[in-house]
Amino acid sequence: MSSSATHTLSPPAPPLPRRLRPARCTTGGPAALETSTAGARVSTVSSRGDSLAICRVLNGMWQTSGGWGRIDRDAAVDSMLAYADAGLSTFDMADHYGPAEDLYGIFINRVRRERPPELLEEIKGLTKWVPPPVKMTRSYVENNIDRSRKRMDVAALDMLQFHWWDYSNSGYLDALKHITDLKEEGKIKTVALTNFDTDRLQIILENGIPIVSNQVQHSVVDMRPQRRMAELCQLTGVKLITYGTVMGGLLSEKFLDTNVSIPFAGPPLNTPSLQKYKRMVDAWGGWSLFQALLQTLKKVSVKHGVSISTVAVRYILNQTSVAGSMVGVRLGLSQHLKDTNAIFSLELDEEDMNSITEASSKGRNLMDIIGDCGDEYRA
Numbered sequence: 001m002s003s004s005a006t007h008t009l010s011p012p013a014p015p016l017p018r019r020l021r022p023a024r025c026t027t028g029g030p031a032a033l034e035t036s037t038a039g040a041r042v043s044t045v046s047s048r049g050d051s052l053a054i055c056r057v058l059n060g061m062w063q064t065s066g067g068w069g070r071i072d073r074d075a076a077v078d079s080m081l082a083y084a085d086a087g088l089s090t091f092d093m094a095d096h097y098g099p100a101e102d103l104y105g106i107f108i109n110r111v112r113r114e115r116p117p118e119l120l121e122e123i124k125g126l127t128k129w130v131p132p133p134v135k136m137t138r139s140y141v142e143n144n145i146d147r148s149r150k151r152m153d154v155a156a157l158d159m160l161q162f163h164w165w166d167y168s169n170s171g172y173l174d175a176l177k178h179i180t181d182l183k184e185e186g187k188i189k190t191v192a193l194t195n196f197d198t199d200r201l202q203i204i205l206e207n208g209i210p211i212v213s214n215q216v217q218h219s220v221v222d223m224r225p226q227r228r229m230a231e232l233c234q235l236t237g238v239k240l241i242t243y244g245t246v247m248g249g250l251l252s253e254k255f256l257d258t259n260v261s262i263p264f265a266g267p268p269l270n271t272p273s274l275q276k277y278k279r280m281v282d283a284w285g286g287w288s289l290f291q292a293l294l295q296t297l298k299k300v301s302v303k304h305g306v307s308i309s310t311v312a313v314r315y316i317l318n319q320t321s322v323a324g325s326m327v328g329v330r331l332g333l334s335q336h337l338k339d340t341n342a343i344f345s346l347e348l349d350e351e352d353m354n355s356i357t358e359a360s361s362k363g364r365n366l367m368d369i370i371g372d373c374g375d376e377y378r379a
Contacts, residue, residue: 041087041344043323045159045190045239047210050183052159052190054124055090056317057343059083060243060326061100062273064093071099073106080107083329084115084123086337092215092241092326094128094161095148101127105153125152126159126241128194128215133166136175145182156187161194161215165378172200176209183210192241195374198228201238211238213323216373218242220251220293220312220360221277221284227367230320239323242316246327248273250281251312256294261287273328283370285363296359300352307339314346315356 044053059080064071080091080103091107093100104125111120127148134140149157160179164172182188193201194215201214214233218225218240225240233240246252248271258266260278269275281290297308304311313325327340348356370376 043239045192045212045241045323047190047212047237050190050210050212052124052212054126054159054241054324055088055122056324057088057313057340058090058092058126058241058324058326059088060328061091061093061097061103062243063271063328063330064098064100064103071103073099073103076103077107077110079329080104081110081114082337084111084119086341088337088340089119089122090124090126090324092126092243094130095144096128096130101148101151105151108153124158125154126161126192127152127157128161128163130163130165131175133164133169133171136171136178138178138181141175141178142182142187145179145187149187156189159190159192159212160188161192161213163194164196164200167197167200167378173204173207173209176204176207180209195377197372197374198232199372201229202232205236205238213239213241214373215241215243215326217244217280217376218316218319218322218325219245219247219277219280220297220315220356221247221280221290221363222366223360224366224370225321225373226319227365227372229373233321238321240319240321241324241326242322243326244273244277244280245313245316245325246309247277247280247312248328249309250274250277250290251294251297252309253298253307256298256308257291259287280366283364284366289363292362293359296355300348300356303352304346304348306342306346309336310339310342310346311348311352311356313343314348315353317343318348318353 041055042053043056044051091104093104095101108123108125111123129144129148131144145157145160162176162179179188179191183191190212191210192213192215193211196214204211216225216229222244229240254267260266260269269278281287294308297311301308301311313327316322316325
């Protein structure tokens, strides 16, 4: 989701209740990193008896919502097939991402007709429901879930990720209880969240909702999920799915050694995601400091013979509780299959991780400026 909210100074987040505090707090530094086998393509998110195996690099479909160029339906579906054939088999979308759910419905039917059953089994379609903060009745929730099921042409949604705009309205708990009932009835396979903060995630879990994951903004610039959220995730088994991990393309060679503050001197910030994440760079520390970060990432990328964006995603996949990271796909317009697949085989050593952590930590702590995960949508 895009955001144009003005960020105001937020007070420091309160500590987790003592009953949920682990012996060691995660801070995002090297000691907090989870080891992961290079080459591992799949991660399983689970809660109680619910589980879903997803590709660790997800195809993000925000780009279908407009602002990146005209989407040609047939070309977009062909592109989705190419990603699936390349092993990038998990697609992330939302009810408000333009035709994303409809494209998935066309795509999954072509897979059913044109691909072996083994590939169909691997493909996962994750969607989001972002309702207005109205009264969450059973019929209202079910009608919206049924709409996504119809558009995606599936009997059950692989994952429903729920967003709520206004925490002062506790209707999100009513909605999640209805969603859980629909899961028990077979219309949803796994229940998840998107852009919820640590305190609300804790409340939701304490209300018995079987959350498998929370999708949050997380990049080498935005390390907020490692401050409090990852700590609760370690205690409860909830996983993180991250977006904004390549910052709409800012974390790439294209923006290395450039000055976007001078008109026409650098690459244009001509997509909604580039504009959004440039604001995040400004909040974090500004363009000059960002250039120093890009230089660090470039040094690591040259060492391993990969791109800056590949290093940026691998770094986040190595963070505590991260099950998968999003890479946006401009379906039918451009593809980055080689760079994306290189993420799986890239193994960053301790020196690499420490150098990136050091460069990242030179910026401001965005928890102090924006607040916890998702607070940028509620400022």
